[in-house]
Amino acid sequence: MKKRSRMQTNPLTPGLFYSFRFFPAERQVFEKKEELKLSEHTEKHRVVIKSSKPGPWKNENNPALKGIMDLMEFSKKLFVLVKCVQGGGSEAAHNYVYKKMSTSRHNALLVMESERKTARTMKQRFIPAVKASPKLAEKLSDNPDDTTNYSITLRTGFNINIGWSNSAAALASDPYETVVLDEIDKYKSSLNIEEAKDRITTYGETGKGIILSTPGHENGPIMQEYKTCEAHYDFHAVCPDCRQDQKMNFQNITWPDKDKAFKDDKERHRVANIIERDKTARYKCEHCGSMWNDYARDQALILGSQNNLNSINGWKPREEVNKRPVSIGVKFPSWLSPFKSLSTISARWLRAQGNIAKLQKWYNNEAAEPFSEELTGKTIKEDVLYARRHIYGPEDAKWQIPMPGCVLTCFVDVQSNRLDLETIAWGKDYESWGIEYQQLYGDPDHPELWQSLDTYLRKEFIHESGNKLSISICGIDEGYKSTPVREFVAKRKGVFNCKGSSHDSKQLITLNRSRQPKYTHSGKLYIQPLIIGTNEAKKTLFSWMEITEPGPGFMHWHEGYSYDYFKMLTAEKMDTQYKRGGFPSIVFKPQFKGIRNEALDIRVGNYAMIKLLNPDFKHIAVGLTSGIKIVGAAGAPPVRGRRIVSKGV
Numbered sequence: 001m002k003k004r005s006r007m008q009t010n011p012l013t014p015g016l017f018y019s020f021r022f023f024p025a026e027r028q029v030f031e032k033k034e035e036l037k038l039s040e041h042t043e044k045h046r047v048v049i050k051s052s053k054p055g056p057w058k059n060e061n062n063p064a065l066k067g068i069m070d071l072m073e074f075s076k077k078l079f080v081l082v083k084c085v086q087g088g089g090s091e092a093a094h095n096y097v098y099k100k101m102s103t104s105r106h107n108a109l110l111v112m113e114s115e116r117k118t119a120r121t122m123k124q125r126f127i128p129a130v131k132a133s134p135k136l137a138e139k140l141s142d143n144p145d146d147t148t149n150y151s152i153t154l155r156t157g158f159n160i161n162i163g164w165s166n167s168a169a170a171l172a173s174d175p176y177e178t179v180v181l182d183e184i185d186k187y188k189s190s191l192n193i194e195e196a197k198d199r200i201t202t203y204g205e206t207g208k209g210i211i212l213s214t215p216g217h218e219n220g221p222i223m224q225e226y227k228t229c230e231a232h233y234d235f236h237a238v239c240p241d242c243r244q245d246q247k248m249n250f251q252n253i254t255w256p257d258k259d260k261a262f263k264d265d266k267e268r269h270r271v272a273n274i275i276e277r278d279k280t281a282r283y284k285c286e287h288c289g290s291m292w293n294d295y296a297r298d299q300a301l302i303l304g305s306q307n308n309l310n311s312i313n314g315w316k317p318r319e320e321v322n323k324r325p326v327s328i329g330v331k332f333p334s335w336l337s338p339f340k341s342l343s344t345i346s347a348r349w350l351r352a353q354g355n356i357a358k359l360q361k362w363y364n365n366e367a368a369e370p371f372s373e374e375l376t377g378k379t380i381k382e383d384v385l386y387a388r389r390h391i392y393g394p395e396d397a398k399w400q401i402p403m404p405g406c407v408l409t410c411f412v413d414v415q416s417n418r419l420d421l422e423t424i425a426w427g428k429d430y431e432s433w434g435i436e437y438q439q440l441y442g443d444p445d446h447p448e449l450w451q452s453l454d455t456y457l458r459k460e461f462i463h464e465s466g467n468k469l470s471i472s473i474c475g476i477d478e479g480y481k482s483t484p485v486r487e488f489v490a491k492r493k494g495v496f497n498c499k500g501s502s503h504d505s506k507q508l509i510t511l512n513r514s515r516q517p518k519y520t521h522s523g524k525l526y527i528q529p530l531i532i533g534t535n536e537a538k539k540t541l542f543s544w545m546e547i548t549e550p551g552p553g554f555m556h557w558h559e560g561y562s563y564d565y566f567k568m569l570t571a572e573k574m575d576t577q578y579k580r581g582g583f584p585s586i587v588f589k590p591q592f593k594g595i596r597n598e599a600l601d602i603r604v605g606n607y608a609m610i611k612l613l614n615p616d617f618k619h620i621a622v623g624l625t626s627g628i629k630i631v632g633a634a635g636a637p638p639v640r641g642r643r644i645v646s647k648g649v
């Protein structure tokens with residue numbers, strides 16, 4: 001131990017010094033503080049038995065776990081770990097207990113999911129690990145009754161009780177300094193977690209609750225505990241190539257032909273097997289684009305775990321942390337574990353597509369994320385829609401628009417450097433076929449970009465009947481930049497400048513009769529925009545997204561639609577908000593801050609356009625199949641008018 005300076009920094013007023021004399025009790029307290037951190041203690045004393053890498057514990061073998069252990073100690077009262085399966089989360093909690101066994105004389109409680117699991121874990125892992133650690137083994141008493149599967153008493157007086165959710169030990173109200181509740185989402189009886197946490201209060205400063213589990217439902221116990229933590233930390237890996245740090249996301253894991261749609265389930269499983277066999281999955285660095293294989297990923301984890309700049313062994317706080325947090329929550333997905341190949345994770349994901357039960361398992365066990373019916377009702381998972389992509393026609397088809405799709409709408413979103421647009425084919429009962437999602441790059445202040453939009457709107461699509469189909473109606477969001485949009489709209493029929501209103505009771509379409517272009521006194525062109533009630537539109541679109549069989553409202557996408565598109569389309573979640581007076585209203589919120597949602601906005605716009613047009617689908621379909629070309633173009637000069645058969649507008 002280093003010789004302690006008699007001059008101490010006052011933690012409350014850094015920079016000010018005060019001196020003091022040690023009394024024996026104080027010395028004890030301060031020596032405690034110079035104890036090894038949990039990760040250091042574990043590396044020094046823990047011996048791994050049942051593992052692919054037996055021998056002394058090396059933090060390098062599971063780099064993200066190093067910070068998890070130190071955060072476990074750093075949290076003042078409670079540590080919550082939402083974990084993947086077989087990532088080593090339980091081992092970290094055991095390591096905390098082992099350290100307490102060698103440093104404390106107070107009682108500990110370890111609760112597991114079932115009696116069977118408890119007996120197995122104790123017999124195969126926990127007790128052998130105690131016996132293999134010289135520092136702990138010497139503390140074991142000679143009395144065989146002191147070491148059983150349900151309790152261990154050391155010579156020092158330290159006692160640990162081990163139970164399962166409905167065991168006497170778990171339900172008794174004895175006070176404990178350390179309480180570990182493992183796999184709480186699998187507990188059979190509803191162990192009162194609040195009560196379990198209360199048992200540590202008698203121990204003041206040193207009492208600690210550790211709660212861990214693979215998640216189940218969004219509203220399950222582990223997620224409830226996680227959400228209410230004071231601080232949340234995320235692990236940041238460091239790219240071995242560009243040395244920049246980043247929180248790893250599943251979306252950055254990629255494999256050959258990731259965006260390709262599958263003919264059938266058999267093909268999907270075949271591709272999954274190849275990925276797993278040939279280890280072709282890679283992690284794409286979000287900074288330099290370097291593609292990490294499993295080895296480089298492991299390096300990135302090690303480099304991350306060495307980062308202590310604004311982080312604890314690579315774990316960075318999401319909220320600002322000024323003092324030791326009372327409770328800390330972390331998530332440990334399987335891509336942070338060197339024991340999980342990126343290819344295995346990807347293959348499992350592919351195999352789970354199209355099957356809600358399997359997908360839920362994948363989210364829980366690999367991503368360490370909840371996934372539940374409530375969740376699928378209120379938010380739509382991009383995977384579910386992505387898996388629904390299919391091929392519209394035979395490979396050699398000369399047409400783009402399938403027979404039942406008979407009216408084309410287009411909606412345009414203006415961005416600082418481009419226009420994002422989607423063209424959709426609509427049929428009877430608003431069944432729809434996504435035709436194209438495109439970006440036209442350019443400066444919206446320059447006419448070239450608008451020229452390319454004009455060209456696009458004149459484009460002719462081939463219908464399955466052999467007829468040519470043009471876009472019938474087009475909307476452009478003027479919210480970002482109104483002047484060029486209005487200038488474009490003023491010269492064209494069937495093209496509308498639009499504005500979204502998220503007011504909860506706003507009707508879908510508000511269109512002022514007089515859309516005559518006028519000039520304001522400052523000389524600016526003004527055309528009354530069409531107001532789209534976005535809440536109204538999203539309610540319909542969300543219900544349509546849940547339809548799984550072709551028919552009224554069903555949405556078709558072909559294999560050209562990328563995974564990113566579906567991320568944007570599902571970027572928002574539906575929530576119920578209670579206004580004054582208790583009346584509920586539906587609101588839509590981004591799933592998280594900064595998420596892109598253009599694809600959803602553009603769908604909303606397209607839906608408003610087809611409702612505005614209100615076409616007689618039956619009449620048009622008959623016309624198309626009888627070979628009469630009746631569908632005309634938006635964007636044509638106003639004199640030509642529209643030739644669409646329409647019931648309104």
Ligand SMILES: [Zn+2]
Binds near residue numbers: 241243244286287289
């Ligand atoms: Zn990089």
